[in-house]
Amino acid sequence: MKADYLARLNQSRAERQPCALVTRLKDGTQRFLTLADMDRDPLHVELVQAFRLNKSTVVEREGEKYFITIQAPPLRIIVLGAVHVSQSMAGMARLLGYDLMVVDPRTAFASETRFPDTRVVAEWPDQALPALGLDAFTAFVALTHDPKIDDPGLELALKSPCFYIGALGSRKTHARRIERLQKAGFAEADLARIHAPIGLNIGGVSPAEIALSIMAEITATLRLPAKAERLAQQGG
Amino acid sequence: MTLSSDDDILSEAEKWHQAGRGVAIATVVETWGSAPRPVGSHLVIDEEGHFLGSVSGGCVEGTVVTEALDVIADGKPRLLEFGVADETAWQVGLSCGGKIAVYVEKVLS
Structure with missing residues (x-):
């Protein structure tokens, strides 16, 4: 060599x-x-x-x-929202071999006591995400339920090559979100990248079950052939 | 010295080379049956026989290091295969019953 x-x-x-x-x-x-x-x-x-x-x-x-x-770079998951579901995701991500980090400007949520052994960034997404870097080996998940926080994060994710984008919220919530993002200038094809309602449909109820369905959907996006081809094309 | 991953081993190989040491990299390229280390695992060897990492559970490292010294000396890569197919297997073979192929190459300036 x-x-x-x-x-x-x-x-x-x-x-x-x-x-x-x-x-x-x-x-x-x-x-x-x-x-x-x-x-x-x-x-x-x-x-x-x-x-x-x-x-x-x-x-x-x-x-x-x-x-x-x-x-390939180590796989990462950036979660916007230091909420109950992301607490469950942190442990699962470790088992599955992802580096998971949490972003939430609300300092009461984004505390180290709530997220031991996890990198927590208590900043707004437009500050935090460019520094963390959304690349083709990163999954982005928006979980705050608050458009003030989720939307700017999703906008950055949509402009990035990240391999998975998911957003929590019902069909109705998501329809309103799509309207806002369309007004912000995103095309339909871009918006189709957002997985919403988030997660594979396994009938999850508890925060841990919802975390499981999200982790399963991220895995499927990464490993199923058709989607992986796209990942390779999108580039780093 | 403990290194957390094969990637760290490649960083170490680069440092050794920069320090002027003759360095070879051994890589598991194929495995059959049960093998202790996955494809892509590295062992890095210098001209004095110092090594880092592993390509098996320790069964064949000795032989790989010996071969690596030849690779460092003549610069020619070698493809080594180890298994339990014959009598000598217990000397340079894998007690787990698997078979592995290891590619050994010199770091060239």
């Missing part, structure tokens, strides 16, 4: 940029790929699949074996 490739692997990880290294096993010929390079690579399909499963793998092409090293 060229020292330059090793440095780029390490730098990409530090900057949360996805990348891949393809090695021809016969002779060690290598190529380093950014997400943009992958679109044009002959192994594009295999690369997308490897990213979807987040697994490095050997692939065979015309009798040659290649090893694809995948380096």
